[in-house]
Amino acid sequence: MTEITIRGAGIFGLSIAWACAERGARVQVVDPNGVGAGASGGIVGALAPHVPENWNAKKAFQFESLIAAKSFWQRVENIGGASSGYARLGRVQPIMDAASLELALMRTETAKDLWRGLAEWRVTKYEPEWAPVSPTGHWIIDTLTARINPICACRALEAALLTKGVKIIPESEDKGKVLWATGTHDLFHISEKLGKTFGRGVKGQAALFDLDRRHQPQVFADTLHFVPHADGTLAVGSTSERDYKTERSVDDHLEILIAKASRIMPDLASAQIITRWAALRPRTQSRTPIIGYHPVRTGAFIANGGFKIGFGMAPRLAMLLANLLLEERDEIPETFRPETYL
Numbered sequence: 001m002t003e004i005t006i007r008g009a010g011i012f013g014l015s016i017a018w019a020c021a022e023r024g025a026r027v028q029v030v031d032p033n034g035v036g037a038g039a040s041g042g043i044v045g046a047l048a049p050h051v052p053e054n055w056n057a058k059k060a061f062q063f064e065s066l067i068a069a070k071s072f073w074q075r076v077e078n079i080g081g082a083s084s085g086y087a088r089l090g091r092v093q094p095i096m097d098a099a100s101l102e103l104a105l106m107r108t109e110t111a112k113d114l115w116r117g118l119a120e121w122r123v124t125k126y127e128p129e130w131a132p133v134s135p136t137g138h139w140i141i142d143t144l145t146a147r148i149n150p151i152c153a154c155r156a157l158e159a160a161l162l163t164k165g166v167k168i169i170p171e172s173e174d175k176g177k178v179l180w181a182t183g184t185h186d187l188f189h190i191s192e193k194l195g196k197t198f199g200r201g202v203k204g205q206a207a208l209f210d211l212d213r214r215h216q217p218q219v220f221a222d223t224l225h226f227v228p229h230a231d232g233t234l235a236v237g238s239t240s241e242r243d244y245k246t247e248r249s250v251d252d253h254l255e256i257l258i259a260k261a262s263r264i265m266p267d268l269a270s271a272q273i274i275t276r277w278a279a280l281r282p283r284t285q286s287r288t289p290i291i292g293y294h295p296v297r298t299g300a301f302i303a304n305g306g307f308k309i310g311f312g313m314a315p316r317l318a319m320l321l322a323n324l325l326l327e328e329r330d331e332i333p334e335t336f337r338p339e340t341y342l
């Protein structure tokens with residue numbers, strides 16, 4: 001039986017632990033701060049695709065992962081008994097001008113090929129039940145986008161891991177193969193060791209409203225995600241800040257976002273705000289997730305750089321890492337390998 005130590009109990013560490021435990025490995029997860037203490041303990045949870053054009057390895061990988069998400073989360077929920085909040089209800093986007101309408105119609109065609117009939121991207125002039133005003137009178141509907149409740153997803157994985165005897169503990173020595181999934185902490189460490197920026201944190205702030213739109217598709221408008229959750233809350237995110245004073249505090253950037261969100265979706269203006277939340281997203285210089293052999297910790301493995309789409313990438317990324325750790329089967333896309341950027 002292969003022994004695995006995973007350092008970091010965010011979405012990457014927990015998903016990989018789950019994929020390995022499912023395949024019979026003896027796994028321990030080590031995190032001094034507990035489950036979902038970093039970027040993964042959040043509130044937004046948009047599992048949204050890249051636009052269906054200019055296809056590349058990252059977009060293809062994310063597409064496969066979004067398709068794999070349903071069975072991945074169903075299995076986690078069935079085994080562990082806790083809800084991740086996953087549902088694939090799609091997404092609505094208003095189309096702002098004639099040029100965007102032309103582009104959206106073109107993407108209707110490219111999606112047929114690139115999304116292989118597994119999901120649809122289309123343009124409608126029939127106003128969706130819950131949607132922002134569209135100046136062109138048209139909206140994009142896609143059926144690939146899903147939602148998840150980030151902190152619930154981490155707890156659902158924790159519950160499923162428990163049934164396999166996997167412990168999540170604050171400290172332990174390395175046992176067997178070691179994988180580092182410690183988010184921004186490791187990106188700063190690697191940068192320091194290499195003497196150049198390998199990755200960093202980009203701060204994000206988001207708000208959770210008491211507004212029940214649980215049966216509606218999520219909305220993406222003017223760079224904001226509006227994500228209705230299964231528990232009757234609704235998340236809006238997020239800011240994107242390269243420069244920040246503190247990692248976890250909320251400030252005026254979020255208040256500006258909330259005001260903008262209320263202009264786009266007026267029913268938010270009268271809804272109570274339940275939570276204001278902030279964290280650092282782990283972003284590599286290449287903006288691509290980094291998986292494979294660790295660039296500075298000899299003999300160890302790495303999964304990092306989820307940046308804005310870590311939850312969307314997790315199911316497929318976990319499978320590839322389990323293949324590598326348990327079977328030495330290396331199917332990692334070239335652009336995801338750390339060595340590409342050294």
Ligand SMILES: Cc1cc2nc3c(=O)[nH]c(=O)nc-3n(C[C@H](O)[C@H](O)[C@H](O)COP(=O)(O)OP(=O)(O)OC[C@H]3O[C@@H](n4cnc5c(N)ncnc54)[C@H](O)[C@@H]3O)c2cc1C
Nearest residue numbers: 008010011012038039040045046182183204306309310311
């Ligand atoms: C505001 C905001 C909104 C977002 N919205 C979305 C979204 O809608 N959709 C989406 O897909 N993604 C979203 N993301 C991005 C997503 O949250 C991240 O990509 C993802 O959480 C990264 O997961 P991770 O496991 O790599 O890192 P983290 O969740 O940061 O986990 C790293 C863990 O490592 C632990 N750790 C640190 N040092 C050590 C050590 N020495 N030993 C052991 N453990 C250690 C930490 O305690 C932490 O628990 C958002 C992020 C933010 C901040």
